[in-house]
Structure formats: structure tokens, C-alpha cells
Amino acid sequence: MGNIRGRYAIAGIGETEVGRRSEKSGTALGLQAAAAAIRDSGIDKNEIDGVITHQPRNNPQANCSALLSERLGICPAYINETSLSGSAAVAMVINAVAAIEAGLCTSVLCASAGGGQAPSREGRKHGVLATGWEDFLYPFGAVAAPIDYALAARRHMYEYGTTSRQFGAIAVACRRHASLNPNAQMRTPITIEDHQNSRMIADPFRLLDCSLVSAGEGAVVVTGAERAKDCPKPAAYVLGMGSSCRFGSAAYAKNLTTVAGKDASARAYRMAGLGPKDIDLAELYDCFTYTVLVTLEDYGFCPKGEGGRFVEGGRIELGGELPVNTHGGLLSQAHVGGILHVTEAVTQLRREAGARQVKDAEVAVVSGQCGQLGIHKTLLLAAGPN
Amino acid sequence: MVNAASSASIRRFFWPPAPISLIMAKAMPPLPIPNPDTESFWKGSARGQLLLQRCTSCSAYRHPPSPLCQECLSMDHEWVAAQGRGTVYSFVVVHQSLRGEAFHVPYVVAVIELAEGPHMLSNVEGSPIEKVAIGMPVQVFFERVNDEISLPKFKPVEV
Numbered sequence: 001m002g003n004i005r006g007r008y009a010i011a012g013i014g015e016t017e018v019g020r021r022s023e024k025s026g027t028a029l030g031l032q033a034a035a036a037a038i039r040d041s042g043i044d045k046n047e048i049d050g051v052i053t054h055q056p057r058n059n060p061q062a063n064c065s066a067l068l069s070e071r072l073g074i075c076p077a078y079i080n081e082t083s084l085s086g087s088a089a090v091a092m093v094i095n096a097v098a099a100i101e102a103g104l105c106t107s108v109l110c111a112s113a114g115g116g117q118a119p120s121r122e123g124r125k126h127g128v129l130a131t132g133w134e135d136f137l138y139p140f141g142a143v144a145a146p147i148d149y150a151l152a153a154r155r156h157m158y159e160y161g162t163t164s165r166q167f168g169a170i171a172v173a174c175r176r177h178a179s180l181n182p183n184a185q186m187r188t189p190i191t192i193e194d195h196q197n198s199r200m201i202a203d204p205f206r207l208l209d210c211s212l213v214s215a216g217e218g219a220v221v222v223t224g225a226e227r228a229k230d231c232p233k234p235a236a237y238v239l240g241m242g243s244s245c246r247f248g249s250a251a252y253a254k255n256l257t258t259v260a261g262k263d264a265s266a267r268a269y270r271m272a273g274l275g276p277k278d279i280d281l282a283e284l285y286d287c288f289t290y291t292v293l294v295t296l297e298d299y300g301f302c303p304k305g306e307g308g309r310f311v312e313g314g315r316i317e318l319g320g321e322l323p324v325n326t327h328g329g330l331l332s333q334a335h336v337g338g339i340l341h342v343t344e345a346v347t348q349l350r351r352e353a354g355a356r357q358v359k360d361a362e363v364a365v366v367s368g369q370c371g372q373l374g375i376h377k378t379l380l381l382a383a384g385p386n
Numbered sequence: 387m388v389n390a391a392s393s394a395s396i397r398r399f400f401w402p403p404a405p406i407s408l409i410m411a412k413a414m415p416p417l418p419i420p421n422p423d424t425e426s427f428w429k430g431s432a433r434g435q436l437l438l439q440r441c442t443s444c445s446a447y448r449h450p451p452s453p454l455c456q457e458c459l460s461m462d463h464e465w466v467a468a469q470g471r472g473t474v475y476s477f478v479v480v481h482q483s484l485r486g487e488a489f490h491v492p493y494v495v496a497v498i499e500l501a502e503g504p505h506m507l508s509n510v511e512g513s514p515i516e517k518v519a520i521g522m523p524v525q526v527f528f529e530r531v532n533d534e535i536s537l538p539k540f541k542p543v544e545v
Contacts, residue, residue, distance in 0.1 A: 203479035251505070
């Protein structure tokens with residue numbers, strides 16, 4: 001693949017309502033978002049010749065992209081699926097661009113095939129330990145995501161003197177942004193003191209360091225830049241993409257303070273010919289507060305180790321130097337997997353974000369991340385193709 | 387850390403009726419199920435030995451057990467008794483009961499940097515929680531669960 005900077009775009013986005021739980025099935029939510037994205041793009045559904053889905057982690061289903069297509073009444077040329085939990089949203093967009101560039105299809109729906117119900121993101125089953133490294137995690141009580149990510153956060157505190165209050169600044173920023181977003185689960189503003197007073201979950205993580213449990217879905221339509229120009233709404237152009245896999249489990253990683261976001265962002269910057277100084281807003285995957293902090297450092301917004309100071313003083317809030325998670329993120333809007341970071345970036349670049357609009361938003365960076373910091377995807381989007 | 391099935395957890399699963407095995411599974415920590423890749427490790431633990439795989443091609447140690455050397459991709463390996471000593475690389479104090487209250491909170495989940503190099507996730511016990519710190523020297527001990535399984539855990543090095 002040559003440099004594809006500016007040659008592909010997100011032409012349509014769809015979001016459902018979000019909440020702690022939903023009366024609708026996961027399938028219904030996935031279809032609702034998919035249909036909204038297709039309508040928003042103005043592309044006839046029969047012109048959608050690619051469908052990429054992500055698998056719900058707690059209920060993976062074979063061929064789920066085909067089942068979604070069938071329910072949409074379309075017969076795409078290209079279908080594919082990803083199981084990269086928190087990276088899936090950005091991974092779908094990257095895979096869509098790659099598939100179009102390879103000539104396999106022309107317009108791709110990236111959506112959830114549903115199936116995930118009343119989410120327990122880490123699964124509920126015990127005793128199915130014979131195949132993975134779970135045997136060397138679960139028996140010791142390392143049984144849920146907060147523990148794995150907190151191991152990394154503790155290491156950052158040790159190496160760089162980062163404090164819990166600094167993690168709190170990230171929670172406060174996301175909540176403030178969610179308070180301005182009508183489609184957010186947690187809209188009451190919080191203070192650093194609220195964060196400090198929230199109960200300990202996995203020290204150093206308190207409740208307000210952890211993302212929400214939510215129902216909801218999102219979807220996007222990716223197409224060529226030329227096609228996007230004919231679409232009714234402004235497109236968000238893909239200027240850069242990057243991926244990295246450093247490890248799959250934090251407990252056995254050798255470095256927890258410089259992680260996969262470093263390589264993924266470097267690749268995206270190189271493709272785009274851009275750097276951190278060119279970015280107006282960042283929608284950063286925020287399963288935990290520390291995930292945002294380490295991503296800000298790995299993306300070069302501040303030197304390694306200075307993330308704690310960087311997030312203080314409102315710098316990452318609306319009106320600050322680099323607004324982060326303008327929709328409220330997984331921490332305060334909803335955790336539906338990361339797709340809403342993508343749709344929010346498009347909304348911002350279209351200047352349709354209302355009370356939470358970043359002034360003169362031209363370039364946005366979006367991250368997707370999983371594997372307990374070991375797997376990362378970066379997307380650089382812009383209001384124009386150049 | 388093993389929590390006997392409490393009356394509360396039994397009540398929770400009393401309705402709808404659940405098989406007794408499910409009730410027990412919810413109250414017990416998940417246990418490893420040895421397989422061809424890992425059974426040597428668990429057999430060692432059961433007799434009080436911390437075993438590490440060492441590649442016989444390039445001499446690199448590895449953990450958790452894996453069929454392949456990450457350094458040279460050789461599948462040839464031997465099982466070597468580790469010193470059982472290391473330092474705390476990072477740790478978390480778990481306060482929120484997780485997984486059906488299988489674990490008594492608070493407890494310490496720690497990554498131990500073994501003297502041989504590999505990291506090993508385990509628990510630090512036998513120390514006041516507030517004394518646990520990164521860099522703390524620790525040594526292994528084994529917590530017997532049943533005839534097949536003993537879990538390698540760590541405690542502060544006795545001076």
C-alpha cells in the first residue's frame with residue numbers, strides 16, 4: 001500500500017442511545033447504529049459492498065458479519081470480523097481502508113453484530129482455563145481488567161511520581177465533557193475530591209478511575225474520498241493510520257509505561273506527515289484513567305513521565321490546549337467498545353458537537369487499545385483531505 | 387484466600403435453582419487445569435518446587451510455560467528449579483470483591499521479577515499490605531489447594 005493520506009474518508013456515522021442497560025437486544029442496537037450510519041452517509045445500502053464487524057467479547061459468534069449483512073438485506077462482496085476488543089473500532093476503519101485500497105470493495109460498513117448483552121466485559125465463566133495464560137492469572141485473583149491496568153498505573157507512579165490526583169484530573173475532564181453531551185450516562189460534574197473519595201477498587205484505581213458498564217452501539221461507513229465528496233454531509237478524511245502489538249497481557253509485559261501507542265502513533269504521524277502539535281482534539285480510549293495518561297505520553301503530547309502534570313489544570317478540557325474525550329469517553333459517556341470515540345471525532349470535525357464543540361476543529365486523533373496496553377490502533381482524521 | 391461457600395452466596399444462587407457444582411464454582415477461586423504445556427510446572431509446585439522452562443538451544447528462561455522459545459523459536463527446553471527469589475515489579479491491592487467473592491479482599495496481586503529474569507504474576511502474603519512496595523525482595527512459598535495443585539505465592543524475604 002502506498003501512502004493513502006487523504007484518499008479515504010468516514011462518510012457516515014451512527015450512534016444509538018446509551019445507558020447502563022437497554023430494553024433492546026444487542027442485535028437491535030447494532031442494527032440501529034448500522035442503519036443510522038448508512039442513512040447518514042447518504043449511500044444506498046445496496047452500494048455498501050463491504051461489511052466489517054467486531055465480535056462481542058462475552059458472546060463471540062462465527063460469521064457475525066454475514067448475519068448482520070443478512071439482517072440489513074445486503075449482499076456485500078467483502079466481509080470480515082475482528083475480535084480485538086477495545087481496538088476493534090479503530091481496527092475496523094483501518095481494515096476497511098485496506099480492503100478498499102486492495103480493490104476488494106468500495107464502501108464499507110463498520111458495525112457491531114450485536115450479541116453482547118448486559119455486558120460483563122471480562123466474561124463470567126470460571127474453569128475454562130486450559131488453553132490460555134489465564135492459569136497464570138486467575139488463580140491468583142488477577143481476574144478483571146482493573147487489576148491488570150492498575151499494575152501498569154502503579155509502575156508509572158513508581159517510575160515517574162505520578163499521583164492518584166493526576167489520574168483524577170482525567171476523570172474530571174471526561175465527566176465535564178459528558179455533562180455537555182445529551183447522550184451520556186453520567187452527566188453530573190465531579191471534582192478531584194470526588195475522585196479521591198470514591199471507593200478503592202484495585203489500588204491505585206478508585207471507582208472513578210474505571211470506565212462504565214453500558215449498553216449502546218455505534219457504526220461508521222468508510223469510502224473513497226471521491227465518493228465521499230458526493231455524500232450529503234461533510235466527511236472526515238483519513239490522514240494517517242497506525243497499528244502496533246507489543247504484548248497481549250500486562251502481567252507478563254516487560255514495559256508498562258511505554259506501550260503500543262508509541263509505535264502506532266509514530267506510524268500514523270509518518271503516514272499523515274503530522275505531529276502532535278497539529279492535533280486539535282484527541283479521542284483516546286479510556287478504559288481507565290491511566291490508559292489516557294500513558295497514551296498522551298506515547299503520542300508525544302508531552303515527554304515520557306510528564307503525563308501527570310500534563311493533564312492537570314484543565315489542559316485536556318474544552319477550552320484547554322488539547323481537549324480529550326469531548327463526548328465523555330468510556331469513563332463518563334458510556335463504554336460501548338470505543339466506536340463512539342470515532343463517531344465523536346467525526347461529529348467534532350463536522351462542527352456538529354453543540355455545547356461541547358471544539359472551536360475550529362480541523363484535525364483529530366482517535367485511539368483504540370486493548371491487550372492491557374499491548375495492542376494499539378491510531379487514526380488521524382481531518383475535516384479536509386489535505 | 388479460599389472462601390468457603392458462604393450462606394450469602396448460596397442464597398444468591400438458590401433461586402433460580404443452580405446445580406451444586408455452580409454454587410461451589412462461584413465460591414472458589416478458579417484453579418489451573420494442567421495441560422501438556424503446563425503440567426510440569428504444576429507438578430513441580432505440588433512438590434514444593436518452582437520450575438521454569440529454559441530453552442536448551444539459547445538458554446533463555448521463560449514464564450508462563452509455552453511450547454516455544456520467544457527468543458530463538460526453538461521448542462527444545464528443560465525444566466529448571468528456580469531460586470524462588472525475586473523482587474516486586476508492580477502490585478495492586480484489590481479492594482473490590484470480584485468473580486463471585488472467590489477471593490477475600492483486600493489482597494495483593496503482584497508481578498514478581500524472578501532472579502532468573504522472567505516475570506511471574508502471583509500474590510504477596512505474609513506482610514502487612516501497607517508494607518508491600520515495588521522493589522521489595524520476596525521468596526516463594528506454596529499454598530496447597532489439593533493433591534494436584536499448589537499455588538506458588540510470595541512472601542517477604544526473611545532477614
